[in-house]
Every structure is written in C-alpha cells, then in structure tokens.
Amino acid sequence: MTTMNNALEIAGLGIRRPTGAVLVRDATFTIKPAEIVLLVGPSGSGKSTIVKLLGGLLETGPGGWGVTGRLTCGDRKLDLESERSHVGGIVFQDHALFNDLSALENLRIAADHAGRPPAPALLADATALLGDIGVHKTVASCSGGQRQRLAIARTLLADRPVLLFDEPNSGLDVRMARRLGELIRDLCVGMGKPALIVAHHVKDLLPVADRVLLLDTRSRRLVEVPKDADAIEAELMKLDSGSAASTGTAQIDTAAPQNGKDRRNPWPSSIGHRSRLYWFGRYMAEYFWELCVSPLMLIYMGAGALIMGFVSMWFGFHYNSFGGYLKSLLHDETLVGLGLVQGTVAVPLISSILFVARNNAIIAADIGNRVLSSQFKAMDNLGITARTYIYSAILINMVMGALMLLVLSLGVAGWSSMQTWHLQFPQQNFELWREHFFQKLILEGGHVTPRMGWVLLKVGLSALLAGAAAIVIGGGRKESVLEINAAIARSIIIGVTLTLLVHAVISVLTL
Numbered sequence: 001m002t003t004m005n006n007a008l009e010i011a012g013l014g015i016r017r018p019t020g021a022v023l024v025r026d027a028t029f030t031i032k033p034a035e036i037v038l039l040v041g042p043s044g045s046g047k048s049t050i051v052k053l054l055g056g057l058l059e060t061g062p063g064g065w066g067v068t069g070r071l072t073c074g075d076r077k078l079d080l081e082s083e084r085s086h087v088g089g090i091v092f093q094d095h096a097l098f099n100d101l102s103a104l105e106n107l108r109i110a111a112d113h114a115g116r117p118p119a120p121a122l123l124a125d126a127t128a129l130l131g132d133i134g135v136h137k138t139v140a141s142c143s144g145g146q147r148q149r150l151a152i153a154r155t156l157l158a159d160r161p162v163l164l165f166d167e168p169n170s171g172l173d174v175r176m177a178r179r180l181g182e183l184i185r186d187l188c189v190g191m192g193k194p195a196l197i198v199a200h201h202v203k204d205l206l207p208v209a210d211r212v213l214l215l216d217t218r219s220r221r222l223v224e225v226p227k228d229a230d231a232i233e234a235e236l237m238k239l240d241s242g243s244a245a246s247t248g249t250a251q252i253d254t255a256a257p258q259n260g261k262d263r264r265n266p267w268p269s270s271i272g273h274r275s276r277l278y279w280f281g282r283y284m285a286e287y288f289w290e291l292c293v294s295p296l297m298l299i300y301m302g303a304g305a306l307i308m309g310f311v312s313m314w315f316g317f318h319y320n321s322f323g324g325y326l327k328s329l330l331h332d333e334t335l336v337g338l339g340l341v342q343g344t345v346a347v348p349l350i351s352s353i354l355f356v357a358r359n360n361a362i363i364a365a366d367i368g369n370r371v372l373s374s375q376f377k378a379m380d381n382l383g384i385t386a387r388t389y390i391y392s393a394i395l396i397n398m399v400m401g402a403l404m405l406l407v408l409s410l411g412v413a414g415w416s417s418m419q420t421w422h423l424q425f426p427q428q429n430f431e432l433w434r435e436h437f438f439q440k441l442i443l444e445g446g447h448v449t450p451r452m453g454w455v456l457l458k459v460g461l462s463a464l465l466a467g468a469a470a471i472v473i474g475g476g477r478k479e480s481v482l483e484i485n486a487a488i489a490r491s492i493i494i495g496v497t498l499t500l501l502v503h504a505v506i507s508v509l510t511l
C-alpha cells in the first residue's frame with residue numbers, strides 16, 4: 001500500500017450561504033492520517049457543502065458562498081477565504097462516472113490529470129478493487145457495485161491527500177454498506193490518508209469510523225459525539241432531522257476483490273500515460289462523430305438538400321401562367337437566378353437550420369446530462385480541464401461540420417436541381433445547365449466568386465453562435481430530466497433564431 005502522512009487540520013471554519021445565512025460557525029477539527037471521521041447532521045445542515053469546500057468545488061466570492069478559516073494539510077496552508085482547497089478527492093454519491101468513456105478511460109483520464117504519473121504502489125492499490133471488471137467494459141454495463149468501485153478507484157488515482165465520501169452508503173442494504181465501509185477502511189489505513197465520510201445512516205459505517213462529528217443546526221457548530229449509534233440517532237432526532245429511511249435499491253458487489261494484488265489483474269498495465277493533447281483529440285473525435293458525420297445526420301442533411309434542389313428548380317420553372325413560351329424565353333436567365341439563390345441563400349440556410357436544430361438538441365442534452373449527473377463537478381475535482389476539452393471540441397466541430405455539410409448540401413442540391421431540370425427540358429444537354437446555373441457562383445478558371453466567402457461566413461458564424469448558445473443553456477443549473485428537456489427545446493429555438501438572424505443580416509448586407 002502507498003502511504004502518506006498528512007493530517008487534515010481545519011481551524012475557525014465559517015460558511016455562509018449565498019443568501020448570507022450562516023451554515024457553519026467557527027468549526028475546528030483534525031483528521032489524522034488513516035483516520036476515518038463520520039460527518040452527520042440533519043438534512044440540509046451543510047455536510048455536502050463541507051465536502052465540496054474541501055474538494056475545491058464551492059463557488060466562493062461575490063454573490064457566492066462566504067468562507068472563512070484556515071486549512072492545513074501537510075505542507076499546504078490555505079486561507080479558505082481567498083484560496084481554494086483542492087486537498088480532497090471526492091467519491092460522489094451518484095458516482096459521477098463519465099459514461100461516454102469506457103471503464104478504463106475513466107481511470108486513465110484521472111491518472112493523466114493527477115499532476116504526476118501514479119506511483120506503481122498507488123496504481124496497484126486503486127486497481128486492486130477492479131479485478132473482476134473487464135478493462136474495456138462500458139460504464140453502462142457495470143453493476144452498481146462495480147460503478148461504485150470504479151468511482152473510488154478513479155478518485156484514488158487523482159491522488160489527493162484527503163478522501164471524501166458523500167453518502168457512500170445511501171441506497172445500500174446493511175450488508176452491502178458494511179462491506180463498503182470495510183473497503184474504505186482498508187484503503188485509508190493502507191494509504192495513510194485521512195477520510196471524511198458524510199453519512200445519513202450511521203449504523204452501517206460506525207464500525208469502521210474512528211470518530212463522529214455532528215453538525216449541530218442550533219449552534220451551527222461541529223461537535224464531536226460518542227461513537228454510539230443510539231446516542232447519535234437521538235441527537236439527530238433532537239435536531240429535528242427528519243432524515244428518511246433508506247429506500248434504495250442499488251447494490252454493491254460483494255464479490256469485489258479485496259486488497260490482495262492479483263497478479264492477473266490487467267488494470268495497472270493498461271493505465272499508461274497520455275498527454276492532454278490526446279484527451280483533447282479524444283473529445284474532438286467523439287464530437288466529430290456525433291455532430292458531423294453520424295450516418296443518420298448525413299442522410300437527414302442529404303435529404304434536405306435533395307428536396308431543396310428539386311423544389312427550387314421545379315417551381316422555379318412553373319412560376320408563370322404563360323406556359324412553355326415564356327418558360328423557354330426566360331430559360332437562361334431563370335437558370336442563372338436559381339443557381340444564385342440556391343447556392344448563396346436557400347441551400348446554405350436550409351443546411352444551417354437542419355444542422356443547428358439537430359446539433360443544438362444533442363449539445364444541450366449532452367451538457368445538461370453532464371451537469372445533472374455531477375460529471376463536471378467530478379472533472380473539476382479530479383483536476384480535468386473538462387470545459388476546455390468539451391466546449392472547444394463542440395465549437396470547433398460545429399463550425400467545421402457546418403462548413404463540411406454545406407459543401408455536401410450544395411453538391412446534393414446541385415445534382416438534384418440538374419436532374420429536375422433535365423426532366424423538364426429533356427432535349428437540352430447538361431452543359432447548358434452547368435454554364436448558366438453556376439454563372440454567378442464560379443468564375444472563369446474554376447474559382448468561386450467572392451460572394452461564396454460570405455456564404456461560408458454566415459454558415460460558420462451561425463453554427464458557432466448556435467453551438468455557444470446550446471452550451472450556455474445546457475450548462476445552466478439542472479435539477480431534473482425535465483429541466484434538461486426544457487433546455488433542449490430552448491436551445492433549438494434560440495439556435496435556429498440566431499441562424500435565421502445571421503443569415504438574414506449577412507445576406508442583406510452582402511448579396
């Protein structure tokens with residue numbers, strides 16, 4: 001086992017909510033290396049807030065949470081009023097695994113952002129929990145217990161000096177919760193790290209705890225209480241906790257390997273090391289597939305262009321009531337005009353709208369889910385520059401994809417126009433169509449006209465603005481799936497509106 005001998009010392013901790021109400025007053029406590037402390041208190045008393053603070057996730061400063069006090073951990077001494085803690089690695093209640101990455105990638109990304117490659121002993125400790133999980137398993141195919149162990153292993157690989165567990169036993173039955181408690185104890189003792197466990201249901205975790213701290217909602221202070229389940233329950237009742245009985249259904253797999261280092265465990269050798277550029281590329285590839293080239297997307301965009309090419313050509317030559325006479329008289333000019341409108345206005349607009357509507361829904365849903373399932377919080381806690389990877393990959397792919405699919409749409413719409421024209425004028429040859437249709441789009445010598453530059457600008461800009469709007473809308477606070485659904489609808493409406501505006505303004509100004 002790896003060892004680390006840093007005690008966590010908190011002195012004079014005060015926390016105020018953004019509303020100004022005091023949550024914690026003048027709390028002072030120490031957690032020694034390898035010591036496990038349970039943090040209990042009524043619902044809403046501030047336990048998770050303390051975990052977030054220690055994990056560097058509390059938004060402090062103007063308009064946010066107010067924090068005072070000092071933190072010492074090894075040679076780190078922080079003034080909590082002005083500095084973020086970052087000493088704690090959090091195991092989130094809902095695991096917050098990155099479900100677009102495989103089980104192995106969840107560990108790799110944590111190890112690659114830990115600041116230094118994991119020491120062999122740390123790697124062995126963390127992956128000893130995973131012997132029964134295939135390295136290439138998807139997160140979705142892991143059992144509840146396997147996910148819990150993956151989340152613990154991922155936090156261990158981040159190698160923070162303090163381990164923080166936010167209600168790890170919620171939803172577990174007594175046997176499973178005891179098993180989890182033993183697992184946590186083995187890890188903390190073996191690694192010599194202090195651990196703070198937030199727990200509602202203290203009985204199951206009490207046997208592995210060294211001490212219990214109660215967040216007293218009357219005085220707003222942290223007080224140490226005896227390790228006696230009945231006394232703690234009585235205190236919580238006095239504080240009018242209203243804590244609910246467990247109704248959970250999750251399971252922790254009791255077959256989880258213990259601490260023994262299984263020589264056949266493939267995990268340690270699979271972790272390796274990759275650069276940040278690799279992870280950026282990983283997210284670029286993921287979003288390139290999702291936003292630019294997924295087959296359904298290509299079919300949908302192609303169908304839009306096909307219909308647009310047909311409609312503009314078919315109805316373009318049926319606009320007058322003078323039948324064939326005028327049609328043939330105005331043929332060449334009509335073809336030039338249709339080519340111009342189709343190539344610079346109609347197809348770029350329809351292609352942008354289809355692209356933005358589809359992708360804004362995906363982006364808002366994707367980001368919204370990451371917010372709701374605490375994935376961004378987990379990434380922040382693990383030191384992963386998630387927003388940089390994900391947001392820049394999305395925006396780059398939005399612009400690149402919009403331009404790529406514009407070219408595809410122009411090609412398909414042009415072909416469909418040509419075939420439609422040929423249906424109407426079977427006696428004419430295609431050379432005539434080509435000569436007139438592209439007259440205002442392509443110069444002699446094969447270069448496109450400067451107005452096509454404006455077309456690229458409006459398509460690229462509208463995709464960029466729409467993508468940014470979807471990120472902002474998806475990234476807002478989310479407390480339910482319904483809110484994600486509402487965000488999807490909002491991001492489609494705003495994205496399409498922005499697209500219409502950008503196209504209208506640039507078309508009017510430039511054509």
Ligand SMILES: Nc1ncnc2c1ncn2[C@@H]1O[C@H](COP(=O)(O)OP(=O)(O)OP(=O)(O)O)[C@@H](O)[C@H]1O
Pocket residue numbers: 017018019023041042043044045046047048049050200
């Ligand atoms: N982002 C926020 N903005 C404002 N207030 C918040 C925010 N998050 C939590 N709170 C409030 O801060 C208080 C402490 O919340 P916290 O989640 O820390 O409680 P808790 O003790 O962990 O509760 P539980 O045991 O029910 O999970 C609660 O009253 C809660 O309503």
